[in-house]
Amino acid sequence: MLEVQSLTKMFGEKAAVDAASFTVDRPMMIGIIGRSGAGKSTLLRMLNRLSDATTGAIRFEGRDITLLKGADRREWQSRCAMIFQQFNLVPRMDVVSNVLHGTLNRRSTLATMFNLYPQADIHKAIEILDRLGIAEQAPKRAEALSGGQQQRVAIARALMQDPAVILADEPIASLDPMNAQIVMEALRRIHEEDGRMVIANLHTLDTARRYCDRVIGMRDGRIVFDGTPQQLTTGVARDIYGAGADFSEAATSTEIETLDRTGPRAAVPA
Numbered sequence: 001m002l003e004v005q006s007l008t009k010m011f012g013e014k015a016a017v018d019a020a021s022f023t024v025d026r027p028m029m030i031g032i033i034g035r036s037g038a039g040k041s042t043l044l045r046m047l048n049r050l051s052d053a054t055t056g057a058i059r060f061e062g063r064d065i066t067l068l069k070g071a072d073r074r075e076w077q078s079r080c081a082m083i084f085q086q087f088n089l090v091p092r093m094d095v096v097s098n099v100l101h102g103t104l105n106r107r108s109t110l111a112t113m114f115n116l117y118p119q120a121d122i123h124k125a126i127e128i129l130d131r132l133g134i135a136e137q138a139p140k141r142a143e144a145l146s147g148g149q150q151q152r153v154a155i156a157r158a159l160m161q162d163p164a165v166i167l168a169d170e171p172i173a174s175l176d177p178m179n180a181q182i183v184m185e186a187l188r189r190i191h192e193e194d195g196r197m198v199i200a201n202l203h204t205l206d207t208a209r210r211y212c213d214r215v216i217g218m219r220d221g222r223i224v225f226d227g228t229p230q231q232l233t234t235g236v237a238r239d240i241y242g243a244g245a246d247f248s249e250a251a252t253s254t255e256i257e258t259l260d261r262t263g264p265r266a267a268v269p270a
């Protein structure tokens with residue numbers, strides 16, 4: 001259903017993503033791992049058409065996504081929802097309105113201007129919030145919620161679009177261990193119960209191992225591993241994360257976590 005073929009993104013002379021190819025034939029939950037700068041975000045942004053590929057193709061159900069323009073491109077972006085590390089909510093707006101923003105693509109300018117939402121959409125928003133365990137937060141301002149709750153609001157906003165694919169760029173990198181677990185479990189459940197494809201950039205190996213059916217490892221823009229969590233041995237991990245780090249089996253997760261950490265970030269469960 002998804003076929004990425006020799007996808008490349010150049011920034012000047014540098015290939016941020018270098019001839020990446022992979023095929024997904026059913027709605028899996030896929031984790032993309034690799035050091036900071038490996039090209040994970042650029043890959044997701046191309047899939048969502050937030051960023052244009054330099055060369056290569058992305059086919060979803062046979063259609064080349066890289067060629068879509070205007071309304072077709074926006075329609076693809078609503079079928080392929082994106083979740084970010086920093087949630088990207090409107091902080092001062094209430095939770096329900098943030099979730100209803102997920103329907104913007106299909107609303108008229110006038111309705112948007114006057115903040116008019118169909119009753120059915122409001123019901124749907126509350127239902128989705130309820131499913132994610134945060135219905136009681138609906139009237140609060142987004143900024144009043146904890147990080148984990150905000151990320152669930154962002155997931156609810158994505159679900160409003162009824163997406164076939166959910167792309168999550170480091171969805172738990174700013175969360176404490178407990179909230180990280182809640183968010184990963186929510187994504188997993190959405191994948192299993194709704195049959196949606198989930199592709200998540202993850203900065204810890206253990207999270208990818210625990211929640212994903214398949215793991216793609218990137219290094220310097222290239223895909224250097226594509227397999228099951230079971231196939232992701234310490235040797236393979238060393239290859240993905242490079243740096244000549246000498247991981248012992250026991251130290252693997254902590255060391256890799258440290259290697260991939262770009263700046264100050266909350267700890268994520270091992």
Ligand SMILES: Nc1ncnc2c1ncn2[C@@H]1O[C@H](COP(=O)(O)OP(=O)(O)O)[C@@H](O)[C@H]1O
Nearest residue numbers: 011015016034035036037038039040041042043
């Ligand atoms: N807008 C941009 N302009 C120039 N270089 C960029 C831009 N975005 C990303 N890069 C570069 O592309 C490479 C991959 O970045 P990125 O996709 O953000 O990696 P990751 O998400 O794995 O940390 C990095 O070397 C980064 O500096």
Ligand SMILES: [Mg+2]
Nearest residue numbers: 040041042201
């Ligand atoms: Mg990134």
